[in-house]
Amino acid sequence: xxxxxxVLLLSVLFITSCGNSDKKSNDKAGSAxxxxxxxxxxxxxxxxxxxxxxxxxxxxDEALAAKGKxxxxxxxxxxxxETERFIGPAPVGIFERRSxxxxxxMILNPEVMVKExxxxxxxxxxxxxxxxxxxxxxxxxxxxxxxxxxIK
Amino acid sequence: MKTILKxxxxxxxxxxxxxxxxxSEKQSDGILASNAAEKVYVKPGELDEYYAFVxxxxxGQLTVYGLPSGRLLKVIPVFSVDAEKGWGFNEETKxxxxxxxxxxxxxxxxxxxxxxxxxxxDGRWVFINGNNTPRIAKIDLTTFETTEIIELPNSAxxxxxxxxxxxxxxxxxxxxxxxxVPQKDMPIKEYKGNFKGALSFISVEPTHGKMxxxxxxxxxxxxxxxxxxxxGNSHGWFFFTTYNTEEANTLLEVNASQNDKDFIAxxxxxxxxxxxKAGKGKKMPTNYAHNVYDEETHMxxxxxxxxxxxxxxxxxxxxxxxxxxxxxPHGCDVDPSGEYIVGSGKLSAxxxxxxxxxxxxxxxxxxxxxxxxxxxVINAEDIQAGVVQQAGLGPLHTEFDDxxxxxxxxxxxxxxxxxxxxxxxxxxxxxxxxxxxxLMIPGGNSRKPSGKYLLAMNKITKDRYLxxxxxxxxxxxxFDISGEKMELLLDFPTVGEPHYAAGISAxxxxxNSKKYYDLSKNKHPYVVKSxxxxxxxxxxxxxxxxxxxxxxxxxxxxxxxxxxGDRVYFHVTNLEQDYDVPHGFAIIGxxxxxxxIMPGQTETLVWEPKQVGVWPFYCSDFCSALHQEMQGYVxxxxxxxxxxxxxxxxx
Numbered sequence: 001x002x003x004x005x006x007v008l009l010l011s012v013l014f015i016t017s018c019g020n021s022d023k024k025s026n027d028k029a030g031s032a033x034x035x036x037x038x039x040x041x042x043x044x045x046x047x048x049x050x051x052x053x054x055x056x057x058x059x060x061d062e063a064l065a066a067k068g069k070x071x072x073x074x075x076x077x078x079x080x081x082e083t084e085r086f087i088g089p090a091p092v093g094i095f096e097r098r099s100x101x102x103x104x105x106m107i108l109n110p111e112v113m114v115k116e117x118x119x120x121x122x123x124x125x126x127x128x129x130x131x132x133x134x135x136x137x138x139x140x141x142x143x144x145x146x147x148x149x150x151i152k
Numbered sequence: 153m154k155t156i157l158k159x160x161x162x163x164x165x166x167x168x169x170x171x172x173x174x175x176s177e178k179q180s181d182g183i184l185a186s187n188a189a190e191k192v193y194v195k196p197g198e199l200d201e202y203y204a205f206v207x208x209x210x211x212g213q214l215t216v217y218g219l220p221s222g223r224l225l226k227v228i229p230v231f232s233v234d235a236e237k238g239w240g241f242n243e244e245t246k247x248x249x250x251x252x253x254x255x256x257x258x259x260x261x262x263x264x265x266x267x268x269x270x271x272x273x274d275g276r277w278v279f280i281n282g283n284n285t286p287r288i289a290k291i292d293l294t295t296f297e298t299t300e301i302i303e304l305p306n307s308a309x310x311x312x313x314x315x316x317x318x319x320x321x322x323x324x325x326x327x328x329x330x331x332x333v334p335q336k337d338m339p340i341k342e343y344k345g346n347f348k349g350a351l352s353f354i355s356v357e358p359t360h361g362k363m364x365x366x367x368x369x370x371x372x373x374x375x376x377x378x379x380x381x382x383x384g385n386s387h388g389w390f391f392f393t394t395y396n397t398e399e400a401n402t403l404l405e406v407n408a409s410q411n412d413k414d415f416i417a418x419x420x421x422x423x424x425x426x427x428x429k430a431g432k433g434k435k436m437p438t439n440y441a442h443n444v445y446d447e448e449t450h451m452x453x454x455x456x457x458x459x460x461x462x463x464x465x466x467x468x469x470x471x472x473x474x475x476x477x478x479x480x481p482h483g484c485d486v487d488p489s490g491e492y493i494v495g496s497g498k499l500s501a502x503x504x505x506x507x508x509x510x511x512x513x514x515x516x517x518x519x520x521x522x523x524x525x526x527x528x529v530i531n532a533e534d535i536q537a538g539v540v541q542q543a544g545l546g547p548l549h550t551e552f553d554d555x556x557x558x559x560x561x562x563x564x565x566x567x568x569x570x571x572x573x574x575x576x577x578x579x580x581x582x583x584x585x586x587x588x589x590x591l592m593i594p595g596g597n598s599r600k601p602s603g604k605y606l607l608a609m610n611k612i613t614k615d616r617y618l619x620x621x622x623x624x625x626x627x628x629x630x631f632d633i634s635g636e637k638m639e640l641l642l643d644f645p646t647v648g649e650p651h652y653a654a655g656i657s658a659x660x661x662x663x664n665s666k667k668y669y670d671l672s673k674n675k676h677p678y679v680v681k682s683x684x685x686x687x688x689x690x691x692x693x694x695x696x697x698x699x700x701x702x703x704x705x706x707x708x709x710x711x712x713x714x715x716x717g718d719r720v721y722f723h724v725t726n727l728e729q730d731y732d733v734p735h736g737f738a739i740i741g742x743x744x745x746x747x748x749i750m751p752g753q754t755e756t757l758v759w760e761p762k763q764v765g766v767w768p769f770y771c772s773d774f775c776s777a778l779h780q781e782m783q784g785y786v787x788x789x790x791x792x793x794x795x796x797x798x799x800x801x802x803x
Contacts, residue, residue: 077684078700128777
């Protein structure tokens with residue numbers, strides 16, 4: 001029985017590697033790692049993308065948050081309202097549900113996230129509208145993240 | 153036993169997987185290498201090697217194909233309105249089609265040419281001429297959009313255009329029809345000696361590409377048919393074929409075919425610059441439109457220019473020489489070295505090749521046969537480099553490869569003939585289907601042509617495709633020219649009649665291709681950069697809707713207080729900042745077209761509701777799984793209604 005599983009797994013591996021040699025991969029970094037992973041604690045899920053480790057300082061950087069608010073207004077508010085569900089989910093209380101890395105990666109790498117990260121896939125199924133890539137820089141996404149910390 | 157069986161199965165399975173994997177790789181460079189289908193097959197998901205910019209002929213547009221696959225990638229609207237893209241229908245692009253004759257919704261586009269740096273195509277811009285109402289357009293290859301159109305005064309039938317000098321100093325455009333200059337009311341019969349042919353030199357600012365009509369040379373009243381720039385040693389010269397040197401004004405079919413030889417006019421544009429510096433140019437009052445699209449305001453403006461600098465070659469020695477060329481020459485092509493100028497006498501069976509260095513010698517020795525309108529005519533035998541004898545019937549155009557070969561199309565005998573520069577021997581010939589006009593080798597009009605593909609463009613297809621009623625498509629045919637013999641690889645249909653094309657290695661273009669417009673740089677006067685700023689403003693009977701679109705809703709999507717007789721401007725900003733997410737905007741009863749708004753762009757559609765009711769609008773470009781939900785309503789009340797303006801989303 002175990003052997004059968006092994007056969008299947010190996011075959012899948014070969015077939016995928018075979019396929020990959022034919023096409024240029026569009027995926028950004030880290031896709032293999034958290035693929036198919038379901039986390040017991042969603043805060044352990046760092047998502048897939050450029051941000052692998054991010055520790056938030058205890059103090060909120062108000063200047064950064066203010067900058068983030070401006071960016072949020074221009075690039076996110078068409079689909080996200082701060083405290084209520086709109087086209088997408090509301091960012092209020094997001095740090096209780098997601099790790100800072102996951103949030104950053106969802107902003108920076110949404111195409112891969114909604115395809116390969118289980119939590120993001122669930123969100124897509126629930127909201128149907130895919131998270132749009134608004135091409136924020138990592139710095140801009142970090143500012144938006146800081147703004148999220150101020151939303152009550 | 154079971155374990156052994158399983159192991160065998162595993163081994164077998166792997167063997168199958170491995171061999172199938174290997175096979176697919178072998179095929180691409182193995183036994184089928186000479187197969188035409190294999191050579192043009194670009195695997196799904198892979199990219200073509202070359203861009204081909206093919207003239208849209210009487211569609212007035214420019215088409216973009218990938219080679220070798222022949223896949224149509226884009227139809228770029230240039231001189232004709234295009235409802236699909238709102239070109240000429242939205243408020244922003246209407247000024248692009250303005251001329252001294254007013255708004256013109258159509259033209260006949262002919263000869264695309266790519267900008268060059270040091271004699272090589274650089275992939276920054278494509279230029280193309282409007283033949284009917286003479287204009288030159290510039291297409292920016294970062295956006296694949298037409299960003300500038302300049303009208304040409306004193307010109308008519310803008311055919312010997314739009315060819316680029318080797319550092320894109322000038323785009324050169326010659327008139328096919330000579331006309332009174334300036335235009336005036338006079339008897340047609342007094343053509344001879346009174347009409348003029350204007351050759352226009354348009355400069356291109358090297359960083360931004362802004363065009364300016366620098367000067368025109370007012371030539372005798374011949375027909376200026378085609379042209380090409382000198383390069384290398386002949387850089388600084390431009391060559392134009394002429395016909396109707398008889399200056400006939402009727403039944404040209406007979407009357408313009410009397411002279412045994414017409415001319416290639418050799419124009420020394422560096423000399424023209426010297427004369428202008430010396431103050432020998434004359435400022436002439438005129439009227440022409442110069443239309444520029446600004447990528448930051450996302451709007452075009454049209455400016456009427458009132459003056460042009462003209463040079464008279466009969467008064468300015470050394471500016472122009474005539475090179476006698478047999479029988480109404482059509483194509484005028486210069487080889488990659490710049491030494492050979494090929495004139496294709498379309499009523500002659502031979503191809504005449506002039507030598508640039510011999511031409512210079514004859515000019516130095518002041519050895520001229522005669523002069524016409526005070527322009528020296530050089531002896532044909534003094535400048536002859538060679539003749540390609542009896543190569544075919546009806547020679548039209550020549551392009552060159554990287555191995556010293558030339559390829560000429562023959563219209564009457566429907567073939568492409570390969571011949572050798574220097575020996576003038578015919579090397580190979582291949583039939584085309586049918587009646588080939590132009591041909592194109594990527595980089596063929598430069599110092600460095602590619603030696604891989606040749607595209608022949610045909611006027612007639614008859615039985616080559618499924619019939620589609622009386623009108624059948626024109627077509628292009630791709631040849632492999634990497635070997636000694638040419639090999640036909642592919643037929644594909646084209647949009648309109650393909651007069652010439654320009655090709656370039658894709659890697660020179662891909663790296664500059666824009667993915668979206670930066671919303672933060674959008675300076676459109678009616679832009680809104682977030683939904684919070686959206687609004688509706690009334691100004692008398694004019695109503696301006698400041699609207700946004702993002703997957704998948706418009707804001708606002710409910711509007712009330714519009715009245716019959718209003719002129720409603722929908723200024724829609726696409727808030728998306730991602731590649732390949734345009735939104736459309738369409739509203740019932742609009743007497744124009746849709747908007748197709750690129751990410752970060754603002755476009756404006758005018759709507760004049762004529763009926764009371766509640767009328768929907770929607771996104772016409774599938775944008776997401778909720779695209780069908782991307783819609784809204786406008787309430788239109790009677791003209792005398794007191795309903796207040798009101799707008800909302802999500803209420």
